[in-house]
Amino acid sequence: MTTSAPWTRRGLLGGAGAALALGPTGGRPALGADKPVRLSFQRSSTLLTVLKLKGTLVERLAAKGFAPSWHQFTGVIEPMNSGAVDLHADVADAIPVFTQSAGAPLTFYAMEAGSPRAEAIIVPDESPIRSVADLKGKTVGVSRGSGCHFILAAALKREGLRFSDITPAYLEAPDGAAAFARGSLDAWAIWDPFLAIAQAKRPVRVLADATGLSSYNRYFLVNDSFAAAHPEVVGIVFDALVEAGRWVKANPKDAVALLGPVWGDLPPDIVATVNERRSYAIQPVERAALSEQQTIADTFQEAGLIPRKIDATAVRIWRPAASRG
Missing domain, CATH: 3.40.190.10 (Periplasmic binding protein-like II)
Incomplete structure (x- = not known):
């Protein structure tokens, strides 16, 4: 490649x-x-x-x-x-x-x-998704069992949503990065250094980081x-x-x-x-x-x-x- x-x-x-x-x-x-x-x-x-x-x-x-x-x-x-x-x-x-x-x-x-700022749920800046509540029915990339797995679940719960209200795409961080880059994910829950790389490569919007959800x-x-x-x-x-x-x-x-x-x-x-x-x-x-x-x-x-x-x-x-x- x-x-x-x-x-x-x-x-x-x-x-x-x-x-x-x-x-x-x-x-x-x-x-x-x-x-x-x-x-x-x-x-x-x-x-x-x-x-x-x-x-x-x-x-x-x-x-x-x-x-x-x-x-x-x-x-x-x-x-x-x-x-x-x-x-x-x-x-x-x-x-x-x-x-x-x-x-x-x-x-x-x-x-x-x-x-807490070292992990976040992000979307491309041009995405119509403006908040965690907008993730209902969307495909969200996350590494199973990771801290971001909890952040995603907790952020959804805070908005009155269940985890079953989204479609999780369980991907290890490297595959999540590739899927996010090619537009296969509506959102991605990820941690540093992958978060910082994604933010540097293209404009993204942070829907939520761990602040208020997890230390x-x-x-x-x-x-x-x-x-x-x-x-x-x-x-x-x-x-x-x-x-x-x-x-x-x-x-x-x-x-x-x-x-x-x-x-x-x-x-x-x-x-x-x-x-x-x-x-x-x-x-x-x-x-x-x-x-x-x-x-x-x-x-x-x-x-x-x-x-x-x-x-x-x-x-x-x-x-x-x-x-x-």
Whole structure:
């Protein structure tokens, strides 16, 4: 396919649903290293990407007899449910509701504080759709189980509509981008960096972002068995994430220069927009703060998106030693 810019679907987004084991630059365990620590990430996993590119975890894990092994996914629910890696890609608030409903053995170990402007429901600027209420009977693209899945359901509910009042097109973000670009969708519920790319490529209208619906917290999860066996490794990764978040915010130009090439040579202004809208503030997970997760779970259960009611706060939580009571 001929393209006019390097930051197209092929360059940035890759194949939908693909799982890619990535190599050097902190990607593959060194020869003779001890046990690999398998980490996954996705395109929106900015801080994990920074750690991979900078090789931060290589030396720190080596001191404990481990080495990082990196794996990239576009669809994250399946590997989380199956335990395909040890430490999973950071995910939007809605995804743990689906994995908990499926009984996946996962422990929460970190949270990125809210960034509600980093996900939104958008339409082309020329669209006659002017509000969420106008989505009734329309086809809306969304990634199943994502934070945007909840935003879409909650925004419809706020307007007195049911999820069944729309036709959802369940597409992973790369395919959603292509479908939105060719006009196959009436609207698209999507997150950064895909949101920022769509806004840069053509005029679009934001019908609603997460403001007033969700904080859009992102959670980091680890397999229960790994957290129990190697809490010191989880601690190393937690501390590195905290540092990476502070580095991105303190060094915006350097962060843009680092991330732009691996995001498909995105123009610097798009990368800067993504980084400005995300908080990147990493903190321990507190059970009391999971009340918003319950709202998401109840909304999904009511909409028939999960089969049963769950207690979204009844999850395993790892906390760094300094924050334990």
